[in-house]
Amino acid sequence: MQKKRIILSFAIAIAFAIQSPQTTTQDKLCSKEAQKLFGYNPQGTILVSAKEDAPKKILLVLHGFGCPNAEKSYKKYFPGNKKYLPFFFNFKDTLFFNNQNGSLKKTKGALAINIGQTPDAQVALFYLIKAWQKGYIIDIYGHSRGGAVATIITDMLANPDYYINSWKKLEMTKTVPYLFGIMRKTIIDKEKIKKLRKSVEKIYMDKPLMNMQNIISPTVELPLSTATKYKRSEKQPIEILEEHVRNKESFDFHIILAAQDNIVTNHSDNQLKNLCNQAGWEIKTTASEKHNNISTDIRNAVNS
Numbered sequence: 001m002q003k004k005r006i007i008l009s010f011a012i013a014i015a016f017a018i019q020s021p022q023t024t025t026q027d028k029l030c031s032k033e034a035q036k037l038f039g040y041n042p043q044g045t046i047l048v049s050a051k052e053d054a055p056k057k058i059l060l061v062l063h064g065f066g067c068p069n070a071e072k073s074y075k076k077y078f079p080g081n082k083k084y085l086p087f088f089f090n091f092k093d094t095l096f097f098n099n100q101n102g103s104l105k106k107t108k109g110a111l112a113i114n115i116g117q118t119p120d121a122q123v124a125l126f127y128l129i130k131a132w133q134k135g136y137i138i139d140i141y142g143h144s145r146g147g148a149v150a151t152i153i154t155d156m157l158a159n160p161d162y163y164i165n166s167w168k169k170l171e172m173t174k175t176v177p178y179l180f181g182i183m184r185k186t187i188i189d190k191e192k193i194k195k196l197r198k199s200v201e202k203i204y205m206d207k208p209l210m211n212m213q214n215i216i217s218p219t220v221e222l223p224l225s226t227a228t229k230y231k232r233s234e235k236q237p238i239e240i241l242e243e244h245v246r247n248k249e250s251f252d253f254h255i256i257l258a259a260q261d262n263i264v265t266n267h268s269d270n271q272l273k274n275l276c277n278q279a280g281w282e283i284k285t286t287a288s289e290k291h292n293n294i295s296t297d298i299r300n301a302v303n304s
Helices: 002-019 031-038 070-077 092-099 103-111 118-133 145-158 160-169 190-198 218-227 237-246 269-279 296-303
Strands: 024-028 045-049 057-062 085-088 137-143 173-178 183-188 200-206 252-258 282-286
Touching: 031 118, 057 118, 057 145, 070 085, 092 118, 118 137, 118 145, 118 160, 118 190, 137 145, 145 160, 145 190, 145 200, 145 237, 160 183, 160 190, 190 200, 200 296, 237 269, 252 269, 252 296, 269 282, 282 296
Parallel strands: 057 085, 057 137, 137 200, 200 252, 252 282
Antiparallel strands: 024 045, 045 085, 173 183
8 A cells, every 4th residue: 555655646746847938047158167267166957847848049248357156246236138048157366256255265356356257257168168069159248347357258159269278177178189290289279269259149338347457547457467367467347349340350249339338338339339330230339327237138038
């Protein structure tokens, strides 16, 4: 009798599972691998749905500086999203500086600051590669510092030779013979990188950081580059976009600016608008929205 009850309960559970709607689950992606590569766990997460009509496209969310938690920010900004499977993670400085207790951990976060340069872009690229390897098509959303990171990602895809160490770190490589086949060496795999680039479609940039020199003076930039991961020698995002225009790179940028931006400033706005006009990229200035609020246009585009 007891055995029959167990079998009956098991059958009911299976039937309920089949008939019940599938819920969203979290795919905690490659935490150990990320920890090994970057020295911390960025907590990269895809919100995966098993429903048949679930989105087939990823929205890789690149948060701004000072964002306390990427997942909470995503849910706040895009509560009605049905178009994408959301994919978010935390940059190192934010994770330690905002979310950890103790002066030592906060100092560790502060020393990791690079404000949207290559160290941040490497982490984003790591997750971009993982999404591509799972077969997803990807759109990117970058707010403020995240917009700078999105721009650097496009440079890494367009000019991989400039970022050889990053591609090697992320194992986008292949082994080839040289010296008449006697020896072999490892080089970056440009065919893989081309395929990765094709998986990226729209790039939304919301009040993006275009030039750090608009924000800080040389007297601040020097000690910042000495004490943290920020490098004065790196290309500024606006310079990368200039190169894209000159080289006729085919990225699909959608950019929103604030009419009065008290964070990243408006010093690069006219230059950015000219570049967008030349390249055919979409750009719009909003009069009423503040820097830290997601733009209504982008929210509507994502939530529609």
